[in-house]
Amino acid sequence: MPVVPHHRDLYTVEQVRVLDRRAIDDLGMTGFELMNRAATAAFAALCRHWPEARRMVVFCGPGNNGGDGYLLASLAHGAGMAVEVIELSDVSHGDAAHARDTWQRSMGITRHWQQDASLPLADVYVDALYGTGLNRAPEPSATGLIDRINASSVPVLALDVPSGLNADTGDCPGTAIRADMTVSFIAAKRGMYTGHAATIVGILQLDTLGLPDSLWRGMPADASLLEATYLPPRARDAHKGYCGHVLAIGGDYGTAGAIRLCGEATLRSGAGLVSIATRTENIFALNSARPELMAHGVHGPQELQWLLDRADVLAVGPGLGQGAWGHALWLTALDSGKPMVLDADGLNLLAREPQRFSVPVVLTPHPGEAARLLGKSIAQVQADRFASARALAHRYNAIVVLKGPGSLIAHPDGRLDVCIWGNPGMASGGMGDLLTGVITALLAQGCSAWDAACLGVGLHARAGDLAARRGERGLLASDLLEPLRMLGNGLEHD
Template sequence: MTANPYPRALYTVEQVRALDHRAIDTLGIGGFTLMQRAAAAAFASLRRHWPQARRVLVCCGPGNNGGDGYLIAAQARATGFAVEVIELAAEARGDAARAREACLVAGVAPCPWREGAALPAADVLVDALYGTGLSRPPQPAVAALIERINASGLPVLAVDVPSGIDADTGRRPGVAVQADITTSFIAAKRGLYTGHAPSHTGVVELDELDLPEALWREQPVDAHLLAPATLPPRARDAHKGDNGHVLAVGGDHGTAGAIRLCGEAALRAGAGLVSVATRPEQLVALNSARPELMAHAVNGPQALEPLLGRASVLAVGPGLGQGAWGHALWLTALDSGKPLVLDADGLNLLAREPRRFEQPAVLTPHPGEAARLLGGSVTEVQADRFAAARALAARYGAVVVLKGAGSLIADPDGRLDVCPWGNPGMAAGGMGDLLTGIVAALLGQGCTPWEAACLGVGLHARAGDAAAREGERGLMPSDLLAPLRRLLNGLPT
């Protein structure tokens, strides 16, 4: 594969098409030449990942993605592989028709897909059914083929995009191929890194098809993948006052665990001081479990005011509740003008009483909370997570972390980053409380809201991946605290 000149850049489907057209129209590189390069890159990936394979089954659609598949089949046959091709239709046009003819010349006769038919025996299956243009559910006959592919037990290489995935949004409008490797071309499609897509792409590889760097220079970038990062070492004469005082507000009846996780994460993320404003009955448990947290009994706004005066950053929402106690503390905290991170019931209260933030603020909703904040549905949020995250940031004047597979970080100015780490084991109660404390601690150590959100999301997800080495099921939020500390200090995990 060629060296990626913009390794973190993510593009919309429309932007990738513009790059493709520029290569053809401006640089004079023919469409069929690009198709040949794509096929060569995909076949090289197949041989690299499955070096023992000798039988290849290629499933081709009628468009250019199918054209890539026909050429992969031709290359495989020329290399001595046993090759079978299943095609949706023999109606390929343009470069795809030329690729189909090359497949025939190589001695591989495509067979039409018959619903209900068995798949030929193979060592590896190549998915070249649909490319970036699909944004609707596959037709029933194609859906049946995709289901047969997924049930085959064969390793799958997806060409450019797993068929059935919307490459622009990560949405899965119907059934979709579950690939082990996705070899994508020219530029990284943003939808492959969020939503349903990570469950279908497997490992995503990118090949720029030997195109010159000049091709990308004038093309705007829609988003970026987060890069691993941490904070610089502390000065040798640092003291606790240099590293922020986080006040975590929450822990209504029965939810002491939420506010403890938030506070402990803030400590592990480097906050100099962490106070907790909570119900009186939570004090014994908090002081016994984590004496480093300065827990205070707070019955209402008057008791909260002096704590707000000493804090530099607020973490509001974990276990807060939406009753009178939680609402009063929420309102007092927001009116203080202090920089803050808002999560959980802090967001649910914001949905009931919207405001645009003047102070530095980070909101960390999951899709359900995002839907309430936007006045829509979870389905609408997940249909275009990029649009939802940007709409939230613009509406509330805050940096927004839209959590989920491929968490998104959006700034009111339109910037957006995508987190490439994290795992299903992190789908457990309390993970969001950790993130709230981490981001608040980073704010307290001098990060801007954008920096704190990006760094915090990355550290949180990478710590989750480190903890999941012992298995994803059974992963607890507190398991992230040890690797979090190591990552924040630039140590191996």
């Protein structure tokens, strides 16, 4: 597929409505012409992806998304395919009614959906039930149909957005179509790249429908997709002091593995020196497993201070605990004024004792930690991940990485990037400790907090994808260490 204009730009549903309106008002196009272009683009994508398809069923709702479906059905019927339309309602309005009339004139088969009916056999199902305007659970009649479609073994092409998915937030208030492919029109909707969307959209293609670049003029994107970027090659006279000294603080009783993973990821991501402040009982194991880590037993703030004085950047939280020991080290680290990454119990302690930061800080919460930091439920955080990430960045004056499928990186000034890499195999213990180490290493090497978070999230997720080539299930956090080293040096393949 050729790269389309604005391929990294993500927009809200309201912004896309404005772009639609501009195409009509400023470019002199009709809504029906846009609908025809969308149907043509979707039919072309269907033929490319399923070239052997000869039988098609199109499920149409009463709105404009249904109108796209009726016109696609007309195109397929005209191309000689066996096409059947199943509609939720025989009442449509405006351009959708015109599209339905076009289909009716083609003399194709149309059936009204009945809850007790069986679905016709087909090579491809086309979902044109709901468009981007749906921000609630589908109606009961549509819910039954969606469940039947999902239970079938027939591949599904969704038009613009899989029905039931909130294209603004990535949330699913009820049931939703699980598409094998989604063709999105005009502009990329931000909710298609995070949250529940990961299991729903399938292969996602954007078609701008041949609209001129002037349409987007003066319309700033709400968010952007991360790009695959790298640090520049090191200077030939570089030395370990040039590459930054990181102090990783954590590893309470029974959690030495967390601080070790963080430290190893920091080394593999290019930090020159990595010290570990941990329980004395962990020192032998850390020295034996990874002698490059300079592990120190620390009983309290006094023993931590000299390590803080030597460090450039801190990683605080992996295995830290929330007891007296962890809390004392956490307070001392925050009082140091050093740039840092806070994760795990570093975030849980912050939720108990909130503060706004005046030094570069990156927070890396998963949805549960984000909920505690915001005083909300996990469901409320996930219902609008964009708003949640931005609220965290504003509340704490920090760069925030809201982890999960389609991780979000938010800046206090409102900027937000979305990660398009990563896989379900990364849902295992230790992955967050690695991410903390990667971002901290990039801070130590001179990146701003924003750049370190964006680059670190991308490297971490892409390393996970490389490691998952041998299978997602059973993927270990330590499996990412070698791919991290490779990607950090700009090497794509093992």
